[in-house]
Amino acid sequence: MCVLDTQQRDLSELQQRALKVLANQVMSQFEMRRAIRERTEQADLYRTLFDTMDEGFCIIEFCDGPYGPLSDYVHVEANAAYALNTGIPNVVGKKLREMVGDEADDWVKRYGRVLRTGEPIRFERELEATGRYLSLSAFRIEPASRKQVAVLFQDVTARRDAELALIRLNETLEARVTEAIAERRLLADVVEATHAFVTIVDLEGNWLAMNSAAAREFERLFGVLPHVGDNLFGLLADRPDHAALMRASWAPALAGEEFVTVTQIDGPDGETRSYELRFNALRNVEGERIGVFQFAYDVTDRLREQDRFRATEEALRQAQKMEAVGQLTGGLAHDFNNLLAGISGSFEMIGTRLAQGRARDVEKYLTAGQGATRRASALTHRLLAFSRRQTxxxxxxxxxxxxxxxxxxxxxxxxxxxxxxxxxxxxxxxxxxxxxxxxxxxxxxxxxxxxxxxxxxxxxxxxxxxxxxxxxxxxxxxxxxxxxxxxxxxxxxxxxxxxxxxxxxxxxxxxxxxxxxxxxxxxxxxxxxxxxxxxxxxxxxxxxxxxxxxxxRNLGDEEPSEPEPSALQTLRTAAEKTVLIVDDEPSVRMLVVDALEELGYTCAEAATGAEGIEILRGAGDIDLLITDVGLPGGMNGREVAERAREVVSDLRILFITGYAENAVLNHGHIGHGMEVLTKPFAVNDLVARVDRLLRDS
Missing domain, CATH: 3.30.565.10 (Histidine kinase-like ATPase, C-terminal domain)
Structure with missing residues (x-):
């Protein structure tokens, strides 16, 4: 039993020792995991700071280069702010001499000293490749055998520029003050020497400044010499007319308007002088309106010269008009005399041949006369086209x-x-x-x-x-x-x-x-x-x-051309229609009436607009009004048409026009159911227009 008890006790102690060893191992693993977790959290924290910090940060590692051992370095790590501060992106894996070859020696020298001595540095330098001015600090990463240096930097270009500007400002301040004073003196001399009358007042009309010319002119006009501090209107209290004139001139400017005007003032010698007045607001450094300055110029002589120039220009224009009229009438006389010779000669020969009973020889003279008439018509159309009065x-x-x-x-x-x-x-x-x-x-x-x-x-x-x-x-x-x-x-x-x-x-x-x-x-x-x-x-x-x-461009649709009516349609239309012809020229009325009656139209005629309206009121069954535009007796063709439409609302109207009276028709812009035919016209054109108007009715 004793032996058994001893064995059991030894076994129990052995188990306890095993449990302790196992517990120690468990604790060791727990500590190890906690350490790993802490290191991971620190690494995550470092990475977050590394990626989000505003300052640029990089780690460089020295390497052998073209100029010997450790004469170049490579960027092994860089945060996002690196590019923002330097203006150079994607530097990881790039060597210095590949990036900034011309200035590489100075950067290697600075950071190489940090690597050799282990002493950190802080300095400012321009990155010449991008023109950025940087504030930098660098320290060695231990152990030295890693050959690495960490660099922290920030773009301070704006601050540097401000410092340089301030330095330059301080260096030139005295010179600028002297220059400003000289400039003010120069401006004062210019204002004093100018022929313009310069006056500056506050918003109450009190003089703040004036040049000598303005003071002398004021004294000449109103008999009192003004001084700074005087009131513009108070000095004229005993001259109510002049005071009222001055208030009327200055009131809009004192209310805030900026403008130019010309006014006339009667001087003490009885002569009226004209002045051009320019008013502008006077403002303080905050932009608030504190007064008005006026530049006044005596423009009497200039206006007189302009009047003389206008008179001369008008005389020249009139002379040019007369020259153009002379050229125009000369050309017209030459061309029309030729045409009239052909027309009158043809008629004379027609009369001679008819008197001789040789009617067969008339045809060639008719052809010649008609040809000359067509050329005369073309000539007048060209003239009307030039004057923009053709229909x-x-x-x-x-x-x-x-x-x-x-x-x-x-x-x-x-x-x-x-x-x-x-x-x-x-x-x-x-x-x-x-x-x-x-x-x-x-x-x-x-x-x-x-x-x-x-x-x-x-x-x-x-x-x-x-x-x-x-x-x-x-x-x-x-x-x-x-x-x-x-x-x-x-x-x-x-x-x-x-x-x-x-x-x-x-x-x-x-x-x-x-x-x-x-x-x-x-x-x-x-x-x-x-x-x-x-x-x-x-x-x-x-x-x-x-x-x-x-x-x-016309934004409407294209209009289709109208087909020509058949002869049968024309005869059927003519047999059913009545036409009223109003023209003060008997030969024109005769031509129109004969041509239309020959086709079967019923015709009535009148010499004036009033006669035509009376016929229209009496007959009541007129289908078409043909009226000359230029009529005697107080009513032109347009007015006749308007009166006629009051009697017959759907009356069709054909205007016949000779020349500039086309302006009565608003240069061809007429109403519905109206057309315009230009004299002289061919009978066939007249018939076609009449037929088209009546077929549409």
């Missing part, structure tokens, strides 16, 4: 659709030696324009181009859409916006620059006498301006000329 019938069209037939006509007119080509823009915008007048304008331009190329060449007609901005529009005399352009260019002789500005003048031509009227380009110019557009010309001598028409 237009604009409609919305895409100009490209006119080109095919027009180009054929131009090619026949130009002849085989001239090549005609077109460049039509895709998606061309519609333009609100009179198609017939546009075709005439383009034809005129092409004829001019042909005449500039006697040995042959090329005419190019090009269309385009153009956006015109404000600056370009101002340079071209246009309104900003969208335009459709038609350009006609040639490869001809070009135009001399000294006459380029005159090519749109009426009757100006470079062609020999008898080969041109000088109205082609003037007609094009007038047509473009009346269509609310413009025309520009570009030319180089020996290279050619380009004329460009600008027509405003």
């Amino acid at each position: 237009l019938s604009p409609r919305s069209i895409v100009i490209n659709r006119l080109m095919s037939e027009l180009v054929e006509l131009i090619q026949r007119t130009a002849g085989p030696a001239i090549e005609v080509e077109t460049v039509a823009a895709a998606g061309l915008w519609p333009a609100l324009v009179d198609a017939n007048q546009l075709e005439n304008a383009i034809l005129n331009l092409c004829i001019n181009a042909r005449d500039a190329m006697p040995d042959g060449g090329r005419i190019t007609i090009e269309t385009a859409n153009r956006w015109i901005d404000r600056q370009t529009a101002k340079a071209h005399g246009l309104e900003p916006g969208q335009y459709v352009t038609i350009s006609v260019s040639d490869t001809g002789c070009g135009i001399e620059k000294d006459i380029l500005d005159r090519v749109f003048d009426p009757f100006f031509t470079t062609k020999p006498l008898g080969e041109g009227t000088g109205l082609g380009l003037s007609m094009v110019y007038g047509f473009a301006r009346q269509s609310h557009g413009h025309v520009r010309i570009y030319s180089e001598v020996g290279q050619g000329t380009m004329v460009c028409l600008y027509l405003p």
Whole structure:
């Protein structure tokens, strides 16, 4: 039993020792884990600080370089603030000499000393590569065998610049004070010496300052010499008229307005002088208004000179007008005398042949007279186009659709030696324009181009859409916006620059006498301006000329062309309709009545607007009114039409107009159920207009 007890006791002690060893191991592992956790938390804390701190931080490790052992270093670690402070990103793994080769020696020298001695340093230096000025501190990372140095730094460029600016300011302060004083003296001398009358008052009208010229002028006008501190209005208390004038001049300025005005003051010698007064607010350093300063100038002589200049300019303008009128009437007399000779001669020969019973010989004289009449009509249309008073019938069209037939006509007119080509823009915008007048304008331009190329060449007609901005529009005399352009260019002789500005003048031509009227380009110019557009010309001598028409874009849809009525439709319409003709010219009434009655229309006629209204009120069944625009007796054609519409509300109206009375029609802008026909007109045109108006009724 004793032996057994002894063995059990030894076993128990052995177990206890084993438990103690096991407990110690458990405690050791626990301590180890706690230490690891603490080190991990410290590392996380370090990394957080490393990544979020505003100051730049890096660890550099020295290595052998091109200049021997430890002559370069590599960045082994850097935080995000490194790039923010230095302006150099992604430096980890990069060697110093790769980054800033020109200044590397100084950085190696500074940090190499820290590595060798173990002594930390603090210094400021410019990083020349980026122009940043840095405040830096560096210390060695132990043990020294690691060859590593830690660097902490901050961008202090703004502070450094401020310090340098302050240093420069202090260095130049005395000179600047001296300069400011000299500048003030200079300004004072300038103000004192100027011919302007300079007056400065506070908000109550008390003088704060004045120059000698202002004081002397005030004394000359009002008989009292002002001094600083005097009240502007108080000095004139015994002169109520002058005081009232002065208050009226100064009151807006004292209330805060800044302005320029001209006033007149009667002097003691009885002479009235004119003064230009400029008022501006006087402010303190905080910007608060504390007074008013006035610059006054005696502009009496200048205004008199301007009046003389205006009179001279008006006389010159009148002389230029008379010269233009002389040129215009001379050209008209020459052309119309030729045409009238053809017309009158044809009528005389017709009369002679009829008296001789030779009616068969009349036809050629009729043809000659009609041709001369058409040329006279074309001449007046060109004049009206230049003066922008021709009657237009604009409609919305895409100009490209006119080109095919027009180009054929131009090619026949130009002849085989001239090549005609077109460049039509895709998606061309519609333009609100009179198609017939546009075709005439383009034809005129092409004829001019042909005449500039006697040995042959090329005419190019090009269309385009153009956006015109404000600056370009101002340079071209246009309104900003969208335009459709038609350009006609040639490869001809070009135009001399000294006459380029005159090519749109009426009757100006470079062609020999008898080969041109000088109205082609003037007609094009007038047509473009009346269509609310413009025309520009570009030319180089020996290279050619380009004329460009600008027509405003029309935002509406293109209008379809109307089909011509058949003869049967015309006869059926005529048999059912009654027309009233009002014109003060008997021959015109006779022509219109005979032409319409021959087709079957019932006609009534009147010589004045009042007679026409009376017929309309008595008959009551008038379907169409044809009236001249320019009528005698107090009512023009527009007024007759308005009175007639009061009697018959849906009455159709055809205006016939000779020339400038088109202005009565607002330059062709007329109402619904109205049309305009320009004299002289062909009978066929008259019949077509009448038929169209009555078929629509």
